[in-house]
Amino acid sequence: MRADHRGPLPRLAAALAAAALPLAGCDALIGVPEPDETADACAWTEAQAGADPSDVAAELVVLIDLSASMWETDSGEVRDFGQDVADAVAAVFDLSGERLVSVGTFDGDASSVTPHIDAAPLPEVLAQGDEQQLEQIRGCVRGTVQEAIAAPPRAPGTDVLAAISAGAESFTGEGERQLMIVTDGQSNTGCMDLNRVLGAEADHSAIAADCQERGEWPDASLAGVDLRLVGISGEGVEHTGELSGTQGTERIAAFWDAVGAELTGTGSGDFTEASDQLWVPAPEVEREQDAPVLLAGYDDEGITVTVSADALFDTDSAELLPEAVESIDAVVAANDGLLDRRGTVEVTGHTDSRGDDGYNEGLSQRRAEAVRRHLAAEGFTRVRAEGRGDSAPVCDDMSAGAFDEECGRLNRRVEIEFNQA
Numbered sequence: 139m140r141a142d143h144r145g146p147l148p149r150l151a152a153a154l155a156a157a158a159l160p161l162a163g164c165d166a167l168i169g170v171p172e173p174d175e176t177a178d179a180c181a182w183t184e185a186q187a188g189a190d191p192s193d194v195a196a197e198l199v200v201l202i203d204l205s206a207s208m209w210e211t212d213s214g215e216v217r218d219f220g221q222d223v224a225d226a227v228a229a230v231f232d233l234s235g236e237r238l239v240s241v242g243t244f245d246g247d248a249s250s251v252t253p254h255i256d257a258a259p260l261p262e263v264l265a266q267g268d269e270q271q272l273e274q275i276r277g278c279v280r281g282t283v284q285e286a287i288a289a290p291p292r293a294p295g296t297d298v299l300a301a302i303s304a305g306a307e308s309f310t311g312e313g314e315r316q317l318m319i320v321t322d323g324q325s326n327t328g329c330m331d332l333n334r335v336l337g338a339e340a341d342h343s344a345i346a347a348d349c350q351e352r353g354e355w356p357d358a359s360l361a362g363v364d365l366r367l368v369g370i371s372g373e374g375v376e377h378t379g380e381l382s383g384t385q386g387t388e389r390i391a392a393f394w395d396a397v398g399a400e401l402t403g404t405g406s407g408d409f410t411e412a413s414d415q416l417w418v419p420a421p422e423v424e425r426e427q428d429a430p431v432l433l434a435g436y437d438d439e440g441i442t443v444t445v446s447a448d449a450l451f452d453t454d455s456a457e458l459l460p461e462a463v464e465s466i467d468a469v470v471a472a473n474d475g476l477l478d479r480r481g482t483v484e485v486t487g488h489t490d491s492r493g494d495d496g497y498n499e500g501l502s503q504r505r506a507e508a509v510r511r512h513l514a515a516e517g518f519t520r521v522r523a524e525g526r527g528d529s530a531p532v533c534d535d536m537s538a539g540a541f542d543e544e545c546g547r548l549n550r551r552v553e554i555e556f557n558q559a
Contacts, residue, residue: 180278183258187238187310194311195235198226201251201301202243202283203321204291206425208369212544216420217413219320220283222368224276226318231260231272233314240308241279243286246295246327246428248354251304254286255279287421294426298325298367298394299349302401303356306363316364322371323390323410324431326465329354330397332431333468336389342396360401367394370410429461432469440557441476443469447487447505447550456504458512466509466554470516473556481557483521485509488553490535490546491528498527509552 187194200223209216223241230237241255264271298321305317325332329349349355370391391410398409430449443466450462470477487502487509503525510523528549535545 179274180282182261182275183255183278183282185259185261187257187259188236191310191312193236194238194313196230196233196314196316197238197240197257197309197311198230198316198318199240199305199308200226200242200318200320201305202241202286203296203298203301203319203369204243204245204287204289204425205296205322205324205428206291206294207296207324207428207431208322209287209420209423210425211420212547213417214420215417217369218415218418219287219369219413220280221415222320222413223283223318224279226316227260227279228272228276230316231263231275235313236311238311239279241282241286242304243289243291244297244301244304245291245293246297247293248297248300248328250292251301252286252289252292254282257308257310288423290423290425295327295428296321296325297328297330298323299330299354299356299397300328302360302365303354303358306356306358306360309358309363314364315362317360317366319365319367320369321367322369323367323394324371324428326429326431331468332390332393333429333465334472336393336472342393342400346397346400356401361403363402365398365402365409367398367410369413370394371412427461430465432465440555441473442556443554445552445554446547447489447552448547450509450552451505454501456501456508458508463512466512467516470513476556478557479517480519483510483513483518483557484553484555485513485521485523486553486555487523487525488530488549488551489528490541490549491531492541492546495527499525501525502527505552509554513554 202219202223227239230239237260238257239255239260240253240257242251242253244251260275261271298319301319301321302317305319309315309317329335329352330345335345346355371387394410395406395408398404399406402409430445432443432445432449445462445466449465450458452459485506487504487506489498489502491498493501503523506523506525510521513521532548532551533542533545535542535549537545
């Protein structure tokens with residue numbers, strides 16, 4: 139990895155420090171070369187860009203989300219985001235003039251963006267053998283991403299706005315500028331914590347103003363920047379009832395599209411996209427669990443929040459985790475104007491099918507009671523708790539004759555139904 143033998147990467151690192159701002163190793167990423175081949179293919183990353191910003195025709199900055207929600211999936215597989223980054227570099231390679239590439243990683247701490255390739259000038263296209271030359275560059279980029287995501291995050295969580303701000307600060311040239319943020323979009327720290335801002339009627343201009351007041355809005359202009367958020371996903375925030383996992387993804391994407399319009403001053407636009415790369419084994423890296431992102435489903439009668447019990451409690455426990463309390467409070471705050479604190483709130487606990495009926499009913503009741511007590515302490519006067527054990531599953535977690543962990547996770551849940559004010 140370049141960071142091992144180059145020492146500090148001055149341009150990106152300096153820009154990140156000035157801004158005060160701020161997915162694990164596996165050989166399964168398709169086409170990743172052997173280490174010796176990567177070293178040869180990455181010789182171009184050692185070069186230094188010219189000093190005159192006006193000489194830069196195009197610049198690509200890529201920042202990759204290292205958070206647990208991005209890389210720890212029930213299936214154990216993730217999209218091959220290394221290919222997405224390599225494709226973006228290949229598109230810049232085809233341009234004429236000096237083209238600069240930066241690749242880094244980020245997490246939930248605004249100060250811990252880590253550069254891996256720093257404003258490196260791509261080589262001139264050879265008249266002969268340019269396909270082989272491009273494949274070597276693509277191999278270098280894929281290998282760099284593989285190595286970058288093999289490192290655990292320095293801090294838990296995701297601060298997507300901080301990554302965007304850091305990327306905006308790191309541009310060195312005056313030519314075409316592209317900023318690519320590889321993330322699931324599940325921001326849970328900073329002023330863009332989705333639990334805090336993603337209510338039923340999010341006012342994006344007001345959210346932007348609040349971020350500016352808190353000093354978290356990017357200082358560098360993104361006007362004219364080609365901003366893309368790649369990999370937006372609702373995995374981990376799947377819901378039953380009024381809000382499905384697909385709808386959760388759509389809501390997160392719509393939110394960041396609106397934020398992108400505010401950031402770039404375009405008024406509207408599509409700034410988010412899914413990855414269509416092949417599925418590959420997820421990196422095997424221990425990452426601290428993120429605070430859950432809780433998205434509410436809305437209907438004519440009330441607001442329903444369905445939360446995975448895994449995000450609220452430890453195994454076999456009915457004690458709310460501290461980060462779960464914070465997430466519930468944030469969702470309540472984001473929807474406060476719509477909630478009737480004197481109306482009835484129904485809290486229903488559910489388990490998977492493992493264990494006997496008596497144990498499951500008792501555990502689900504205790505968990506529902508824990509949420510009820512917390513909501514009562516927050517000023518909701520009529521909160522009822524019910525434990526239903528495994529009597530109302532989302533899916534059959536024993537349909538294949540053996541326990542299905544992904545289905546079981548969906549069945550282990552707590553549903554909170556609020557009345558609208």
